Amino acid sequence: MPDPIPEIRKREIFRTLVETQDAGLTVSESRVRIAARYSIEVEQLIAIERAGVKANWPPLDITFPTPRFAAQGNERRPNE
Numbered sequence: 001m002p003d004p005i006p007e008i009r010k011r012e013i014f015r016t017l018v019e020t021q022d023a024g025l026t027v028s029e030s031r032v033r034i035a036a037r038y039s040i041e042v043e044q045l046i047a048i049e050r051a052g053v054k055a056n057w058p059p060l061d062i063t064f065p066t067p068r069f070a071a072q073g074n075e076r077r078p079n080e
Contacts, residue, residue: 013038014052018059
């Protein structure tokens with residue numbers, strides 16, 4: 001049976017779940033709250049959560065730049 005939740009909606013649910021956990025709710029509390037908010041079963045939410053983690057959906061897709069250090073001895077380096 002096809003999954004009735006479109007991917008764009010799954011991504012929205014996943015983002016909300018991650019943001020809720022980042023705000024301080026426990027994993028189990030956030031799952032119950034977000035499942036209720038989107039009128040889905042907790043089991044569906046867990047499947048969405050796993051898909052989001054596996055696919056690195058936003059907000060997990062944030063990359064941080066690698067610091068660049070001076071190559072020459074006369075150039076200033078970070079924290080000097």
